[in-house]
Amino acid sequence: MNIILFGAPGAGKGTQAALIANEFSWQHVSTGDILRSAVASKSPLGVKVGSILDAGGLVDDELMFNLLRQRLSQPDCQNGFILDGFPRTLQQAKTLLTMGFDFSCVLYLEVEQEAIIQRLSNRRIHVASGRVYHTVYNPPKNEGLDDITHEPLIRRKDDYPERIRDRFQVFNESTFPVLDYLASQIEQKTIHSTGLAAEEIFLTIKEYLDLKNK
Ligand code: AMP
Numbered sequence: 001m002n003i004i005l006f007g008a009p010g011a012g013k014g015t016q017a018a019l020i021a022n023e024f025s026w027q028h029v030s031t032g033d034i035l036r037s038a039v040a041s042k043s044p045l046g047v048k049v050g051s052i053l054d055a056g057g058l059v060d061d062e063l064m065f066n067l068l069r070q071r072l073s074q075p076d077c078q079n080g081f082i083l084d085g086f087p088r089t090l091q092q093a094k095t096l097l098t099m100g101f102d103f104s105c106v107l108y109l110e111v112e113q114e115a116i117i118q119r120l121s122n123r124r125i126h127v128a129s130g131r132v133y134h135t136v137y138n139p140p141k142n143e144g145l146d147d148i149t150h151e152p153l154i155r156r157k158d159d160y161p162e163r164i165r166d167r168f169q170v171f172n173e174s175t176f177p178v179l180d181y182l183a184s185q186i187e188q189k190t191i192h193s194t195g196l197a198a199e200e201i202f203l204t205i206k207e208y209l210d211l212k213n214k
Contacts (some may be wrong), residue, residue, distance in 0.1 A: 001026065001080045001213055002101050004087075004186070006179055007109035007150075009056075009158075009167040010120040012193060012201060015132055016082040016109065019202045024209065026080035029071055031064060033130070040127075056158045056167035058174065061091045066095045067148055069099070088175045104212055107205060112194045113168055120164050124153040131174060 005013045021028040038046035049059050087093035122135040123191035133140050141147050180196055193201045
């Protein structure tokens, strides 16, 4: 089954995608993660997009689409995938739906933006595993270190309040309108997530996907 996870920056897409991937053995495809690893490896792509990511802007549609096409053609995506962070523009959405994949649903993680600002400002990440911590609500056992590998956690450059506001502006202007278009083509399920723990949100998602996956 292929699904699209939709939501504002920091709505919890990455966390839920990882839980879904683990439960259903579908591949988690995060365009943000692909771009960040290109930046970290200083590849030509990474050099090109690094400043766009830091500023919370959007990488251009054609480049994104080529990246995605390559990723989705890999063998590990053939049993199903969860798209996280794509599409972000109407053009991306339209092109995605011409690729020949069957999408079972768009899961929209709806969260109030004030709650997200709070969450993102305190978010810390273990890059290698994608494990996500919150300095107040889900702190690591040792400050600044991953619980399992004890490697240092990072704070994304775009997780500072100023950048978070810029990313919301981009989301509200360019990405949110895409939901209406997707919902006109694919079944949409809205998950009201404000104030809920990741495990509670996942229970709702799992119940819904279990029914669809029967
Ligand atoms: P994310 O991890 O999904 O929040 O993505 C981090 C950053 O990567 C975004 O702020 C954009 O700069 C870039 N990015 C990720 N996915 C896309 C996309 N589909 N289109 C354009 N830019 C993207």
